[in-house]
Amino acid sequence: MIGLALGLFAVISAIGAGQHLLSDAARKSPTAWAHALGGGLLLWGLIGGVAGKIGVLSPGFGGAVLGLSALGYFRPRLLIPPRLWAMALIAGLLIAVGLIDVFGPLDGADERYLHVGLPLQMLLEHGLLGGPLHPNGSRPLTLQIAYTLVLGIGEVSAAPALHWWLSLATLTLVIQLGRLHFGKLHVGLFAAVVLATSTTFLVSTGQAASDIPTAFGILLAIDAAICGRARQGAIAAALALSIKYTAAAPLFGIWLCAKGGWSTRIKVAAGTIIMVSPWWIRNLIENLHPLFPFTGWPLPQLSFEYPQKYGAGRDLIDFVWLPWRMLFEARPDTRMFLGRLHPLVLLALLPMPMVWKNQRFRPWIVASLIGLIAWSIGPQWLRYLIPSLPLLALTGAAIVVPLAHRTSLKTVLWGALLLGSLSGLQGSRRHFMNQNNAPMQSTQILVKFCHEVLPEDARIAMLFSWASADINRAQILGSLDDHTPTRHFLLRNRGRVVEALIDAGATHAVVRKVNFLRGTYPFVGIHQFRREFTEPAQQLDDALLMGADLLFQSPTHRVYRLTPRP
Amino acid sequence: MLITAFVVMGLATADPPIVLYAASSLCADPRYPALDGGLLIACDKRRLPTVRLHPETLDKSETETPHSWPSHPILLPHPRPLSPVAQLQAGVAWVANGKADDADLWWLGSDAGAPVILDGGPGDQHHPIASGDWLAWVSAGEIAIWNTATGEKRRIPTNTGFNAAPTIDGELLCWEVRTQDDIDIHCNDKFIIARPGHQTHPIRVGERLFFRENDRLMSARKKGSP
Incomplete structure (x- = not known):
């Protein structure tokens, strides 16, 4: 009220x-x-x-x-x-x-x-x-x-x-x-x-x-x-x-x-x-x-x-x-x-x-x-x-x-x-009857984890995620639907994604599981689709596996700590 | 044939791994495939953990209800959301929040009333796993092992824990290792899986090692084992 x-x-x-x-x-x-x-x-x-x-x-x-x-x-x-x-x-x-x-x-x-x-x-x-x-x-x-x-x-x-x-x-x-x-x-x-x-x-x-x-x-x-x-x-x-x-x-x-x-x-x-x-x-x-x-x-x-x-x-x-x-x-x-x-x-x-x-x-x-x-x-x-x-x-x-x-x-x-x-x-x-069940349980667990574990001064890279309002920490790169900001960042920093995220001030990354479907983009050529959609997502997974520490994993989200490597 | 041979390169200590197609459907819950009660639990096409695989014979069966993890006593401090709890006869080990964004390992003995920090301080003390009386975990990148019956303690100097937990079977341990190019799996009995691409999420059962590669469940047997 x-x-x-x-x-x-x-x-x-x-x-x-x-x-x-x-x-x-x-x-x-x-x-x-x-x-x-x-x-x-x-x-x-x-x-x-x-x-x-x-x-x-x-x-x-x-x-x-x-x-x-x-x-x-x-x-x-x-x-x-x-x-x-x-x-x-x-x-x-x-x-x-x-x-x-x-x-x-x-x-x-x-x-x-x-x-x-x-x-x-x-x-x-x-x-x-x-x-x-x-x-x-x-x-x-x-x-x-x-x-x-x-x-x-x-x-x-x-x-x-x-x-x-x-x-x-x-x-x-x-x-x-x-x-x-x-x-x-x-x-x-x-x-x-x-x-x-x-x-x-x-x-x-x-x-x-x-x-x-x-x-x-x-x-x-x-x-x-x-x-x-x-x-x-x-x-x-x-x-x-x-x-x-x-x-x-x-x-x-x-x-x-x-x-x-x-x-x-x-x-x-x-x-x-x-x-x-x-x-x-x-x-x-x-x-x-x-x-x-x-x-x-x-x-x-x-x-x-x-x-x-x-x-x-x-x-x-x-x-x-x-x-x-x-x-x-x-x-x-x-x-x-x-x-x-x-x-x-x-x-x-x-x-x-x-x-x-x-x-x-x-x-x-x-x-x-x-x-x-x-x-x-x-x-x-x-x-x-x-x-x-x-x-x-x-x-x-x-x-x-x-x-x-x-x-x-x-x-x-x-x-x-x-x-x-x-x-x-x-x-x-249907919309109004379902309203109180709206946030998915796995998102709630993600939010709980972030609030309990991540430091107050953490800055989170929200990769393929739109849960911005849920997480009370400074953020970069939240995106929705085609995830243009995240994909652009990944394409622009190909080969040095984790370093680029750290350079951008991120201390942690929240990564939502994403699955771009070819059928959603039939007007985009297959090579362009791979280059601009599926490959950046795969390269992000590889980069985080090689250069970040996985702190949390749910069916829909992962949380990484981004630590500068010597 | 549910199992198809997979071409391998560069294996030093393992017979050629095979892809377990019967257990390679993607799981919605990232904790699977996993070992529980001596069986390998994998997922069906609905991405639910209903598939059971015998780790030796690789015989497959399916259950109607998806697998769920055994419950554990209410633990304080609360375990981190979705983090594993290792249950032994001697007690329970779990991960709780440290002072920063790090994790500390807590222990509640079966005969003791109050939980204690088993391994704390800077860095992550996490990924507890158990087999028989043995408890192992990752302590700031190294692997710590404790025999809860004899009190024997060891440490394996390495740098792991950045992705999945190690695996333990008796005194056999395997863990992920970052190399220059990708992720490999090393074991303390010199069993190594080093192939192009990432090999992650090790599960050791006797002479056999299960792991994930390109979203598929693979199985490798130590060279020379029966």
């Missing part, structure tokens, strides 16, 4: 800080609370980035930022629309089940190695981390700084709790935007139900993640674009982009349709770039490509990820069938789409030609479609669609809800919503 309370306090504090970025007029708009929240998060990211760069990112710093930000809440006061609390209550009820994840152990791989793992590492090191040894630390870290602030003064659940509150804020904003931009509360409610009954969205709410906060930024951007508020638009776009670059596609669609003409659009774009650029400049200062780790790796060249690995295929016919397959063949427990959506996310868009000429719909449709197309080109996991999902849900709801003007049609529509939710929620029950 402390984590949940701290997450709420962080949201209130962020609103307190962010409202000072709004003009007096903007502070009186119905969505001022949301723009203030977004602005606060962006501000924290920039302040935390500077603090991290000069090495003062600590629990004390986190407490000071949260406390001072909270003081900013009282004057001047924001307009809080009278119905907002009711909307927030509905949103909270819709995603209440996500609290099971908040109170349970960390379950998501991403939250363990990135969204919680990285902030915990930054707190241990009192500063930013980055470069090839911490590639995820070289991304823009707006959201991770917010997680760092709450983790500094609270328990681990504070990060997923903050995310749950941000999810609640997102859903509240969805309801509110339906009312504000389409004139009907039912539009927002309809969209909110579609989202909350999509397993992909619902499961994400209780995990520390980045997709829903990105969606929040995108919703703020479209609200600002339609209302012609350039400053808020730039802040919102910068927030979304500095949480996740995949926001770029829907933001581009919003930007194309933004009110105010090209001069305003150029100003907004410039403002956005200025607010995201500190993260790029930081990379340049550290001799990295501004967009590292997504590109710009030192030799040997490796693909950071393989979009072809995911989804339903890349041939033309695959794209034709993609909408059907992503709705009806996706399952949360298979790697093809790794999720499940309410069918109305796309089906409600079918009558789109009827409203295309209506200017009110134009930015929503353009942004939704560009977001959808960009998602289909990238890795086709459904959670990567979350940033555009509220746009799609609201656009669809705005199209179909007004069509149901007769009682019989209303019955059909709300019946479809209910029936579709049975499809959309597939896999949710």
